[in-house]
Amino acid sequence: MIPKIITGRGSTRRLIAYLFGKGTANEHVDPHLVGSWNDFAPDPGRSPQRDPKEVEKQLFTQLDQPITMLGSRAPKTTVWHCPVRAAPEDPVLSDAQWAEIARRIVAAAGIAPAGDAEACRWVAVRHADDHIHIAATLARQDGRRPRRDHDIRAAQREARKIEIDYGLRRLKPGDGTAAKRPTSKEHFKAKRQGQDATSREILRKRVRRAVAAASSEAEFFELLEATGMTVRPKTGPSGDVLGYSVALPGDVNEQDEPIWYSGSTLASDLSLPKIRQRLADCGPEPVVVRPGDPWHQATAATERIPHHLTHGDDRVAQGQLAALGGALALLPVTAPDTARAELERAAATFERATRSRIAADHTSARVLRRSVQTIWRNPTGQSDGAALAMLLNAMLTAVAFAMHWHRKHQHAQQEAAAGQAIVHLQTAYAQIAEPVLDNLARNAPTLQTKHRYAHHLKQAVPEHAERIIQDRAWDALAAVLAEAEATGHNAATILDQALNQRTLDDARSPARALTWRIQRLGQRHAPSPRAQAAKARSVAQHTAAPAPATTAGPPLRPPPVRRR
Template sequence: MVPDISTGSHTPGLLRYLYGPGRRDEHTDPHLVAAWDLGAAPDPGRDADATPLTLAIALDLHVDLVAAERGKLPPKHVWHCPVRTAPGDRMLTDAEWAQVARRIVAAAGIAREDDPNGCRWIAVRHAEDHIHIVATTVQLNGHRPPRYGEARRVQAECRSIEAEFGLRRLKRGDGTAAKRPTSAEQAAAQRTGAERTDREELRSRVRTAVAAAGSVAEFFDLLEEQGVVVKKRVAPSGDVIGYSVALPGQKVAFGGGKLAPDLSLPRIRERLDATTPEPADAWPPMHPRHRLADQLLTVHRAVDGDSDPEAQGHIAALGEALDALPAAYPRSPARGELKAAAVAFERASRSRVRAEHAAAGDLRWAVRSLLHPSAAGGDGEMAGALIAAVILAVEAAVRWHQAHGHAQQQAAARAALDHLRTAYRQAARPQLAALATRAPAPTERDRLTALMQQVLPEQAARILADPAWPALAAVLAQAAADGHNAERLLWQAAAQRELDTASRPAEVLVWRLDRLAANPTAHEQRAHAARTHTAPHQPSTTPDRTHTDTTTPKRHRPHR
């Protein structure tokens, strides 16, 4: 059961809509199911002499008395809350909807049971699956009802109603969800044939700009490059203190905080300021896609640590990584699923835990590097490795949200996983098939089989039986041909993380070796630290550094 509270200032206009045909003639048999006093509330749906205007006059009685006394109408005095059952729920009767309405206005503090000073309110039904509750928020004594925390109380009451009425049990919210598109916004999108509403499209563009930006000024530049109309709110001091965005040709603009709680300018500035221009640890040279895949491993360590703010900071940065992936692979067959994964994970990127964004500074910089022009091109290149790394990070986020009781975030992360796994199949399977065609000759493959049995004796049988073994053999053979020490690379790949839970261990090793071969020294420290916790054969040879560039590149600005 989904409530959606909003406020306004014109009672007659709202009632004309509720009792009218709707924007697409979808309203059928509009009528009252409940009111502050059914005997005193004229029903235009059942009484031929009643009109929406006469009902509005009755609802506005307390409002008009206050306006006559003070000389002006109270601001935002119209309280509107559509309440909808979930798809697949049974159809409630009018009497049941009346119970729902009375419980919701009581939970909100609009009109508590047996309160003589309660506000006037009605519940209109014009469809099978929902009602509209309308109240005027002035009490008989002229006071306004206290509304702080009403959304939380109404949501809690809806969860109780679901349980008692045998309806689908929705996840309990925590006040960090983005605002849903209104019915008017959805209708406008349907009329124009748009895939999503303006609010949803702008939210996606703003999140992508945040992921790529290195400063607030650059954030605004990136929005304008995407065709977004930006209006800045400037303080007398000249400082920018807020912003709103709109699509070209559209009159309706949305403030950042109306798109999502973490997209207000103070929250964006907090994230941008937390990422230093030069991370503390110098990075070895590697492709931005490899760098991001490597940095995604930090999500596991953060969520398994003792600091919840640091874990939330990494999960927020993981959301930015998902926002960046569709832009990084503009022509990939997996792009549609990557976009869907980013949209789904958006809800999982926030919780009531205040994020320590500085803890994920290197991960956020790796995301920005991915969107730099130097990383463009090669849509299929390394997509499997990067998506596989994202999947592991999102799985860690699922575990963290589950452990903390974040039901909505956990469900959103699981939905993102479904899209990511589909994207992985679309992007990785062709890469693995292409690698398999380059499998080495039988003699060389026999040598690599013996190497596998020597380095990973406990996993060798599963790896050799994996359909991806020919692709792994090709990667190992190529690494050796490029002058790398294949034994050392294989040991380092196995030491990164256990393989026991991997259903396709050879496939996992392909992507780990893909990153390692790009820069083997980048993983020396992690492999050394893991040596005491893993039991694969430790090679006696030293790693070949012939093809390793140990210089540190200068930083570049993210793509504008």
Template sequence: MIPKIILGSGPKATGRTIGYLFGKGRANEHTDPHLVASWNGFAPDPGRSPHRDPKAVERQLVAQLDQPVKMLGDKAPKDTVWHCPVRAAPEDPILTDAQWADIARRMVAAAGIAPEGDDEACRWVAVRHAEDHIHIAAALVRQDGRRPERGYDQRAVQREARKIEVDYGLRRLNQGDGTGAKRPTSKEHFKAKRLGQEATTRDVLRLRVRRVVAAASDEAEFFSLLEATGVTVRLKLGPSGDALGCNFAMPNDTNDQGQPVFYAGSTLAPDLSLPKIRKSLATTSPEPVPAWPGNPWHQATAATERIPRRLTHGDGPTAQGQLVALGATLDLLPIAAPAALRSELEQAAVAFERATRSHIAADLDSTRVLRRSVQAIWREQPSDGDGAGFAMLLDTVLTAVAFAMHWHRTHQHAQQEAAAEQALVHLQIACGRVAEPVLTGLAQRAPSLQMKHRFAYHLQQAVPEYAERILSAPAWDALAAVLAEAEAAGHNATVVLDQALGQRTLDDANNPARALTWRVRRLGERHAPGPRAQAAKARSTAQRPGVTVHPAAAVPLQQQSPAHRR
């Protein structure tokens, strides 16, 4: 159940509100508007007065609601109308008028508009013109001439809504913490529908601005990319001429005068104000840390693999920074994805957006490598060959999002946890689609049984707690294939496997066999070390406590006998 408070100002605010509630609606969506409750139980009802002119009854109702306001004359407050739509979820049962009346009374009491038992409280009415919601309209002057005590009324009605959901068996929503993006208004939804748009302008702008923040390396490029995506920007300048804020608009979204409708960045999302955008761009500026050379797929994957540990062992600011960087990765990932995956990945990015914010301030310093490597993928569109680069990155992103969900759960961030869980569903679908054909292709190149037995023996000795799970997984043949290819490229396969095992614990991995496949693939594509370096690595591994090395693994590939090579 979603309540939302809207304030109306001016001498005609009550008339406009009541006129809208008993009218046809902006798209003829109002059916059978009528009162279900009021401050005194017998207020005039324009929807239930068949023998009188409905407009005359409307005027009578407006006059009665407005009477305490009019009595104050020039001392009346600026905001004179409290308007609160309360909507049930689509899957909720249809409530009766009596049930909606009870809900309305609980809402005005919780908000301080009409506390229970207060005969001098504000005058209010609850209007129902659809099965799934009501509108509560109230005067913002009490009948004794005082102002209502409605401090933090938005939080109060949200808390009451959570109780109502339990009492009436409705869909239970998660309690928010004030860091969520502002929802589109009913007017914005109706406008989008009228224009044939699938999403409101507010939602479209939020997605585009977030994606450009993730892609841009500095402020100049940020504004340039926005213009390229069709977003109009209007800067708010201070006395010095410096930009203090920015507003965004879409060219096709205009008001009655044909002018663009601008949205302040902070109203699109709390992290899209200009100061916060600048702070985010500072982590991708090339000056402090030079960009890494090499394969951006590998760099982005390695950086993403570090997120679970930083979420579980880092402090709050570090963990929050990882969530911001993970959200930026999801924002850009659809652009580099195969066409068949883009829809799922875009939905994952939209869902995870809510999971990138909390009241914990983000430390972004540790996110530079991830943000820059993902930007490099976006800019350079590097060749991905058989698709393994994208598959391994998506697999590590999937694991990171699962840990983000757990992190929010431990910090009791209910809405963020739900958002991460929703993103996880879309990522699992996308990951299955992209990883399966890549792993199948690798498995077709699996080595001989003798070589697989050698790799299996080393796994059983090195990580006995994971060996059975890895060896029985569908990805085992793919893992054996990349180990054999690493060996063919001049690496010592078991040394490479030990390096992959030592990079990070497999506790973080959603699928240990698949995670090892991606790690070995990355390590195997590096330049192979010489014989002396291989021998030194093998000796170092053999001396590691708790690890038993297969005899063949201790001998560099170039020095092995033909029998060993087979």
């Protein structure tokens, strides 16, 4: 159940007219009162013998009376409007149940505490099965102001209790960092225009993708315009750009003017100051980074995210999650058509898991951000899908660790978002990885070679060996080991390197995880036979050399303190 508080100025006349009208798309059905401050307020929907407009006037006049009586002493903000919506899967509630819910919401928000006869005047209007609208005026009947400190949080807390009491879908408590939801009006408009998403959601996705792809503020604004949005910078008296707003071409209001959305109204982290901070933190590296395959660099950086989440401080962890969200935002551009839709859903869902009250340190995520930007600029760098499958495999583990990190910090909404993102990522990963693994398996080595690899596996990781050998991906793993051997690598050595990169305990498929690791390691330059022989001699000498005898000296003590 979602209560959403909106405040305004002036009379309740326009609000009452809207609530009892047909709606913007004739969506209002049987509008009528289900509750009011005195339980007998005029009801335009249940007065068949009277002109509905006259009853509406009587209703808003009574609602406005405490404000009118104050005259010049009336507050500037006079109207309190709170739609309360149930989830689509919730049972249809009766008028009496909605009336009780309305009383609980206005009491929790400080509008009309239980038993307070001098509280604010309010009405609850129902014009659909799944929601009501509560309209109130922000002056008590005794002339005082209502005490509604933190009414938004109070209404949300009461909604969580109502969900339990009425057996409704239980929403996750938030921390105030969620992006603003599209309004009902925006949803109806998108439906009329045949769009799957509202303008707000489309703009948010495009702006977030531009933030992930940009290396500078100038490039950010260039990317916004390149995606077809209309951009309006906000400048101060000095001419400095202080913010920005965006609009979709053709999305206009009744006056045929563009409907603008500022970055901060799309999401808190999309305001220009926040974007500038991220771009500054992710600026050029102070040292020269050795060039390499951006897919391998992105995968290696993603594989380090679980370590940051379990061993780093919270600010670094939050920065890693923001970078992971940016990578997911850009990845659909590189994906084949079969998996693009699922990756879009994964990115949109995981977006909620990239923000919390913890300030993000973006500096530790520079490699991931820069490598994914390189991939985005040259998406044709991988042809068979193996590089994308490799990266998605690492992302699945990273998102799973993100879910556990949010659970540890009691970020309920973010934890749920990460869990939903995993489902979409698994589907996309299967669509991309299965053809790649099948293609690799066609080049599986002989049975004798596979037995040799299996023997080493049983010695190196006995706890996972049987599961790996029985996995469908075993032939693909053997194929990449044989390919690495053919390019000069030692199969046992490269397998040990892959095993030492990261534990297999949390891998969904150890065979697949090893396949991607060995394929990445195998594409590196193989050591020469002379270098391999020298390394073997060094290891043998180090193992055979006796440990030097140590002489225990006196224990170190702090110097004596002289007493005067």
